[in-house]
Amino acid sequence: MKIVLAPDSFKESMTAHQAVEAMERGVRAVVPDAHCVGVPMADGGEGTTAALVAATGGELVAADVHDPLGRPVRARYGFVPAQALAIVEVAAAVGIDLVAPADRDPLRASSAGLGELVRDALDRGARRLVVGLGGSVTNDGGAGMMQALGASLRDAGGAELPPGAGPLARLATLDLSGLDPRVRELTVEIASDVTNPLLGPQGASAVFGPQKGATPDAVPLLDGALGVWAAAIARATGRDVAARPGAGAAGGLGAAFLAFFESTMARGVDVVMRAARLEDRMTGADLVLTGEGCVDAQTVRGKTPFGVAQAASRHGVPVIAFAGRIGEGAEVLYDYGFAALVPIVRSVTDLPTALADGPANLQAAVETVFRVLTLRR
Known part of the structure; x- marks a missing residue:
């Protein structure tokens, strides 16, 4: 039997x-x-990494990265050497549990730590990535992640933008010439049940921003900043992802994965079932x-x-x-x-x-x- x-x-x-x-x-x-x-x-949320590591015979590894406020944190993710596969939950590096409620501010929280985690996986030889979107405290559309991977975001005066979603309102130039070339070789499966677009009344800022500490006054500022970011992405990549279903997942990290990586997005449980065969x-x-x-x-x-x-x-x-x-x-x-x-x-x-x-x-x-x-x- x-x-x-x-x-x-x-x-x-x-x-x-x-x-x-x-x-x-x-x-x-x-x-x-x-x-x-x-x-x-698992269905793409908490427990995805542990489930897939167990199902694939992989291992849990750790990397020293920075949390959404720039503080050192040790984040764990899964790695399956035989498949050159890394399994990452964004919450490991930019999760809401990493920031005390009184300190949550999506205008300044950065997804850079997730970029550091992806870079560590690339250093280990990852060529495939399963990423579970959910539980983030950031709302920067993945800008911090891309900066950590070598992209340059500059204002009109040529200065590099500081971390967070707020400064994106001043973004004038998105330069991808310094982007880690391995990013373009990485295939990504995005596990997410969120279908919200990046912008507007159903977007990342309006729907999920308040959960991350955004005040009513901050929500339109966040949405406007992400609008500037989306326009810069379209100019730099030729991919207009703002209206794509799921682009608003995890504070706009969905948009970044869809724009800068060779990626597909699917229902979380489907991604996990496929990876676990x-x-x-x-x-x-x-x-x-x-x-x-x-x-x-x-x-x-x-x-x-x-x-x-x-x-x-x-x-x-x-x-x-x-x-x-x-x-x-x-x-x-x-x-x-x-x-x-x-x-x-x-x-x-x-x-x-x-x-x-x-x-x-x-x-x-x-x-x-x-x-x-x-x-x-």
Whole structure:
């Protein structure tokens, strides 16, 4: 019996890798000789690097970079030498958790640290990059990232612009002659579920800026500065990316990746599934197990269990989803090929206890399901 184990992390309870291990223990308690294929999953956000490192046999490496305020920080990313593949979550270098709420100011926060992280990956021999967009505290459209990779941004007087989105309003010249030539050889898969454009009422500044500390007065300043940046990008590259879906992701980092790299953008879970070769591993499977902390009506909007179920349906394999909580509207998932939705919490308890007991509860839930399946057989 071949079982594919493809869960996301259960937030604050267990990583995707730990969830795979718990599922496998539950399966083997009933079917000791089952062929279990573990594929830790993610949807492009937190946990993407860890999931893909586990799935590809890569390694976690670290680089000394600068955080959004220019302070030293050690950032980790994944590297798979055999595939010349680097796996980066932008939050590792420019994440909102790196800056205290009182210090968040998207007018001066810079994405330079992400550029330093990309450069470190290039130094290690990366020729492919999977980048998870999400959780950034910057709103500079990737300008800082490009400066760190060798681009020059100058004002009308010829002076290099300081970090942050605010100074982009003074941008007169974008010079790419000093850009690291390896950037043009790097192919990038962008994992993002955000479809917002760079500018306007649905753009990066208006929609996401307030979450990053932008005041109502700062939002139009940010949007105007990004408008100047977008125009400079179009002149320098011939690529007008401002209106592209996803250009506004991660404070406009989506626009920079689309403009300066040979890149494609896709739903986060699809990028992760492709990199982890999930569908190849489903060949010949009898059952797929997936799950995450909460499964509800929103799961159909590109969450990991939904993406896994879509892949499994293409192979005619039934899917069972496990979750810490089965939320409102989750029953809609039965219309999309799920065979069962199984809650893992075994008794009334408080949240800290439920989170701490997550791995044991998941193992027990999987074991129970397989006892029922064995009874039916």
